Structures are given as structure tokens and as C-alpha cells.
Amino acid sequence: xxxxxxxxxxxxxxxxxxxxxxxxxxxxxxxxxxxxxxxxxxxxxxxxxxxxxxxxxxxxxxxxxxxxxxxxxxxxxxxxxxxxxxxxxxxxxxxxxxxxxxxxxxxxxxxxxxxxxxxxxxxxxxxxxxxxxxxxxxxxxxxxxxxxxxxxxxxxxxxxxxxxxxxxxxxxxxxxxxxxxxxxxxxxxxxxxxxxxxxxxx
Amino acid sequence: xxxxxxxxxxxxxxxxxxxxxxxxxxxxxxxxxxxxxxxxxxxxxxxxxxxxxxxxxxxxxxxxxxxxxxxxxxxxxxxxxxxxxxxxxxxxxxxxxxxxxxxxxxxxxxxxxxxxxxxxxxxxxxxxxxxxxxxxxxxxxxxxxxxxxxxxxxxxxxxxxxxxxxxxxxxxxxxxxxxxxxxxxxxxxxxxxxxxxxxxxxxxxxxxxxxxxxxxxxxxxxxxxxxxxxxxxxxxxxxxxxxxxxxxxxxxxxxxxxxxxxxxxxxxxxxxxxxxxxxxxxxxxxxxxxxxxxxxxxxxxxxxxxxxxxxxxxxxxxxxxxxxxxxxxxxxxxxxxxxxxxxxxxxxxxxxxxxxxxxxxxxxxxxxxxxxxxxxxxxxxxxxxxxxx
Numbered sequence: 001x002x003x004x005x006x007x008x009x010x011x012x013x014x015x016x017x018x019x020x021x022x023x024x025x026x027x028x029x030x031x032x033x034x035x036x037x038x039x040x041x042x043x044x045x046x047x048x049x050x051x052x053x054x055x056x057x058x059x060x061x062x063x064x065x066x067x068x069x070x071x072x073x074x075x076x077x078x079x080x081x082x083x084x085x086x087x088x089x090x091x092x093x094x095x096x097x098x099x100x101x102x103x104x105x106x107x108x109x110x111x112x113x114x115x116x117x118x119x120x121x122x123x124x125x126x127x128x129x130x131x132x133x134x135x136x137x138x139x140x141x142x143x144x145x146x147x148x149x150x151x152x153x154x155x156x157x158x159x160x161x162x163x164x165x166x167x168x169x170x171x172x173x174x175x176x177x178x179x180x181x182x183x184x185x186x187x188x189x190x191x192x193x194x195x196x197x198x199x200x201x202x
Numbered sequence: 203x204x205x206x207x208x209x210x211x212x213x214x215x216x217x218x219x220x221x222x223x224x225x226x227x228x229x230x231x232x233x234x235x236x237x238x239x240x241x242x243x244x245x246x247x248x249x250x251x252x253x254x255x256x257x258x259x260x261x262x263x264x265x266x267x268x269x270x271x272x273x274x275x276x277x278x279x280x281x282x283x284x285x286x287x288x289x290x291x292x293x294x295x296x297x298x299x300x301x302x303x304x305x306x307x308x309x310x311x312x313x314x315x316x317x318x319x320x321x322x323x324x325x326x327x328x329x330x331x332x333x334x335x336x337x338x339x340x341x342x343x344x345x346x347x348x349x350x351x352x353x354x355x356x357x358x359x360x361x362x363x364x365x366x367x368x369x370x371x372x373x374x375x376x377x378x379x380x381x382x383x384x385x386x387x388x389x390x391x392x393x394x395x396x397x398x399x400x401x402x403x404x405x406x407x408x409x410x411x412x413x414x415x416x417x418x419x420x421x422x423x424x425x426x427x428x429x430x431x432x433x434x435x436x437x438x439x440x441x442x443x444x445x446x447x448x449x450x451x452x453x454x455x456x457x458x459x460x461x462x463x464x465x466x467x468x469x470x471x472x473x474x475x476x477x478x479x480x481x482x483x484x485x486x487x488x489x490x491x492x493x494x495x496x497x498x499x500x501x502x503x504x505x506x507x508x509x510x511x512x513x514x515x516x517x518x519x520x521x522x523x524x525x526x527x528x529x530x531x532x533x534x535x536x537x538x539x540x541x542x543x544x545x546x547x548x549x550x551x552x553x554x555x556x557x558x559x560x561x562x563x564x565x566x567x568x569x570x571x572x573x574x575x576x577x578x579x580x581x582x583x584x585x586x587x588x589x590x591x
Binding site for chain 2: 046052055056058059060061062063064065066067068076077078081
């Protein structure tokens with residue numbers, strides 16, 4: 001089930017990407033997305049990953065991966081050296097997500113960022129009715145062991161991009177198998193019903 | 203125990219029987235001199251596949267030689283990289299054809315300072331030309347021609363072997379499908395040069411050395427050479443690793459002897475390493491090879507810097523470093539990764555967490571060996587596919 005959902009996110013990201021380009025996957029995990037992009041779209045992929053077990057998994061799959069921390073080591077990638085930079089569900093885990101986002105926009109001509117949406121109705125109701133930090137499938141950790149330092153909603157990131165004058169090219173909301181386009185006009189409602197938000201910025 | 207001179211004579215007679223090619227193509231060295239018709243000693247393990255997609259070239263480090271695995275026929279000791287190379291190992295000799303050549307300047311059969319200079323009919327000694335890492339690497343090109351290999355599956359090596367990997371890829375960008383430089387750097391730091399200078403000065407301070415002419419008297423400056431080796435051994439271990447291994451433990455005694463004998467285990471270890479080394483290595487070779495390492499500076503060779511050195515690389519790289527290595531640090535290795543990235547090369551990087559220092563690449567470090575194995579396996583699959591197309 002989890003696998004299927006993951007694949008949906010990757011499918012959306014893959015659909016946003018043209019064929020035969022260069023993509024940097026920041027926080028590439030075990031390389032599932034890179035593998036998918038390489039096989040399905042003939043994309044030249046590179047990964048950056050902190051966890052050494054994941055790094056090893058990528059290497060075993062023959063996927064180029066650099067062990068390192070995106071928070072401190074994005075400087076090693078030259079300006080505009082990738083067509084797209086992908087950051088899947090990691091933005092909220094950085095100490096300074098705003099700086100990381102700026103770095104991604106320096107490295108890539110376009111950036112795809114996905115976030116678990118803290119504005120999703122189940123998240124909201126958990127806090128509202130039970131008075132407890134929400135634990136859901138997309139946010140599986142407890143308050144004390146979550147890696148997520150800066151949770152945000154689709155609306156927050158939308159507004160942030162506006163404030164920073166980052167050009168939002170497309171936003172896709174994902175809820176299980178369903179996807180929908182998010183615009184300023186439907187932002188309130190989509191912010192309530194999307195589990196994930198996928199932003200194409202650049 | 204045979205005398206040292208006798209031992210050397212015995213080793214030299216054994217050297218007659220090892221695999222060697224005569225490189226007839228003249229090699230113009232970086233110093234300006236040219237060598238030709240010179241011997242290059244090598245060893246191979248495993249079998250070259252019919253479509254030649256499984257050849258791995260290993261470059262050895264400062265005091266290594268071509269006998270990577272199995273029993274070294276000259277010293278009767280285990281090959282220096284038996285932890286990583288052999289049947290069923292990370293570099294599996296049942297699957298891959300492994301090649302390793304003795305570096306020129308060395309003393310295991312390739313042209314070096316102890317060889318006879320045809321012009322004088324005496325051992326070269328200091329008349330041997332000063333060589334560079336590039337010379338060392340270029341000398342090995344003929345071996346690949348001799349073995350009929352146009353493109354390697356992988357070129358790898360640690361320490362000075364890693365430097366040769368980088369040089370090989372920069373000089374021959376199309377000669378290998380993948381490359382694994384391990385625990386190395388793209389140029390020697392002041393500290394690296396200082397440690398090498400200490401080793402050289404130890405040799406030169408030994409009166410037996412006699413300006414490099416000791417071979418005429420059939421002797422070795424063994425005291426100086428042993429000290430040089432001790433310097434090396436200190437730099438191969440981490441502070442923590444050394445403390446854990448030896449601490450202040452005494453060598454088979456209950457208390458201090460109030461003398462300058464090896465009271466401490468660490469002293470005994472260094473003396474042992476030093477004095478067993480002199481049985482198998484030539485002092486002048488240490489001078490020449492350490493010099494080659496000091497002169498190594500890939501950025502200087504390629505005027506635009508390190509990025510320029512790796513321009514237009516299609517080789518797939520895996521760089522690995524060890525967290526407690528202070529000789530070639532993680533930062534040194536990361537600088538290589540950054541340059542490769544900037545040049546757009548296909549590069550992976552992994553830092554192995556260990557207390558064992560620079561020596562780690564020679565030891566049984568499971569995570570390191572697993573990564574090495576996984577990378578080579580995936581590259582083998584890709585290379586086979588490329589060859590099919």
C-alpha cells in the first residue's frame with residue numbers, strides 16, 4: 001500500500017519532467033525515484049543522500065549517489081548544473097528550509113519540491129479534537145522523534161514562494177491515487193484535502 | 203638467518219621468474235629524460251572473458267607491489283590486498299580479470315633505481331631519473347596493450363594507488379568504464395610532503411646510504427629505511443586506533459626497564475614493522491616514489507584546475523574515504539568529488555566510518571568491502587550491456 005502511494009508521488013514527479021534531461025535528486029533515499037526516472041524517462045540522474053545504508057543501496061543499483069548533507073553540502077553543485085532538482089518530502093526536515101530552497105534554485109533551472117501537507121483535514125482534526133500532535137501515514141512519527149522541524153501546509157509554501165518571488169509553475173495535490181491541480185482559486189479547499197503537495201518552481 | 207646482502211641476492215634471483223614485459227615504446231618522462239626498453243613487472247589473477255568486459259586494473263600504494271592477493275612469491279607473505287581481492291572477495295577473481303603492475307621506480311621487477319644502468323653497468327642509484335605519478339601511470343599503458351585490453355571495467359587503488367587512478371582517468375579518459383579512487387587526494391598537502399621528507403631524511407642520514415651508492419657494496423641503509431617505514435606506519439593509524447591497539451601497554455614485561463629498549467608495545471610494533479620492511483624494499487625506491495607522490499598535483503597539470511582534469515569524462519567514479527584517515531582526509535577526497543561534480547562526471551561518494559585510519563582500505567572493513575563489491579557488480583552489468591550494444 002505504502003509502495004503504491006510512493007509510486008503515485010513519483011509518477012506525478014516523473015510526469016512533470018521532460019525526457020533525456022539531467023536531474024539531481026536531493027535526499028534520494030534508496031534510489032527508487034532515480035531508478036524510475038532513469039528507466040522510464042532516460043533521465044541522467046544524480047543523488048545526494050545522508051543515510052549511509054541508503055547510499056549503499058544506490059551504489060549497488062549502479063545509481064550515482066553522493067553521501068552528504070543537503071543542509072550543508074549543496075554548495076558543491078555548480079550554478080544551473082541540472083535541468084531539474086527534486087526534493088521529495090524533505091524540505092520540512094531542514095534547519096533552514098528557506099536557504100535550502102534557494103540553493104536548489106541556484107543549482108537547477110527548475111525545482112520540484114514535495115511536502116507532506118500539514119493542512120490536510122485529518123492532520124487538522126487530530127490536533128483540534130484530540131489535542132495531540134498528529135500521527136498519520138504521511139507523518140508517521142511522534143512529536144519527540146520526528147525529523148520534521150518545520151512542518152508547513154500547501155498554503156504556507158504557496159505563500160512563501162509568492163513572498164520570495166519564486167515563480168510557481170505548477171502545484172499538484174495528491175490524495176492516495178487522486179491528483180488535482182492546485183491554483184490560487186482552489187487553494188483553500190485543496191489545502192484541506194491533499195495529503196501531499198508537489199510544487200514545480202523555477 | 204641469511205645476511206641482508208644474501209637475502210637481497212636471493213630475492214633478486216627470484217625476481218627473474220616473475221611476469222615481465224619489456225616496454226619498447228620510448229617514454230618521455232616529466233623530468234625531460236626518456237626511458238626505453240624498460241622492464242615492467244606485473245601479475246594477473248582470474249581469466250579475461252572472451253569479450254574482455256571484466257578487466258580490473260589495480261594500482262598499488264607506496265610500498266605495495268604487483269602481488270595483490272594469494273602468496274607473494276618473493277616474500278612468501280600474503281598479498282597486500284587479500285582482504286578485498288581473491289575468489290569470492292569484493293573484487294572476485296572468479297569473475298574478474300585482475301591486473302596489477304609494479305610501479306616504475308619500485309623494486310619488484312619494474313625499472314627502478316636498483317636496476318643496472320646500461321651506460322655505466324652499475325645500479326642507477328641517484329642516476330635514476332626523478333619520476334612522477336603521471337610517468338608511473340603512462341608506463342603501464344603498454345601493459346594493457348600487451349594484454350589486449352582496450353577498455354577496462356574498472357581502475358582502482360588506495361592511497362598512492364588512488365592518485366594513479368585519478369591520473370589514469372585524466373590521462374586516458376576513454377580507457378576505463380569505471381574508477382574507484384580510495385583514500386587519496388589530488389595533490390599532496392604540506393603535511394604529506396613533510397612526512398615524506400622525514401622518511402627520505404631518515405634514509406639519507408644513514409651513513410650506509412652513501413649518496414644512494416650502497417648497492418655497489420651490496421648493502422642496504424637498513425636503519426634509515428626502517429625509520430622511514432616507522433614514520434609511514436604512524437601516519438597510517440589514527441590516534442584513537444593506536445591508543446586502542448597499544449595504549450601504554452608494555453612489551454612482555456611487568457615494568458619499565460629504565461633503558462631505551464622497546465618497553466612499550468607501540469615501540470616494539472614500529473621496530474618490527476621497520477625491520478621486516480628492510481628485507482623486502484629498496485631504500486632508493488622509497489626516495490623516488492615518495493618524490494613522485496609529493497610532485498603529484500593534478501590541478502597544476504591541468505591549468506584550469508581540477509575540474510579541467512576531469513572534463514569530458516564518461517568514466518563512472520566511486521570515491522571512498524575513511525573518517526579517521528588524517529593522511530588523506532575526507533575533505534581531500536570530497537574535493538575530488540566536488541571537482542568531478544563540477545565537470546559533470548558520473549560520481550558516487552561514500553565515507554566509511556572507522557577508527558582504523560588510513561590503513562582501513564587494507565583491512566577487513568565490512569562496509570567498505572560491501573560498497574566496493576556492490577559498485578563493481580553494478581558497473582560490470584552496465585559495461586556488459588555497453589559492450590553488447
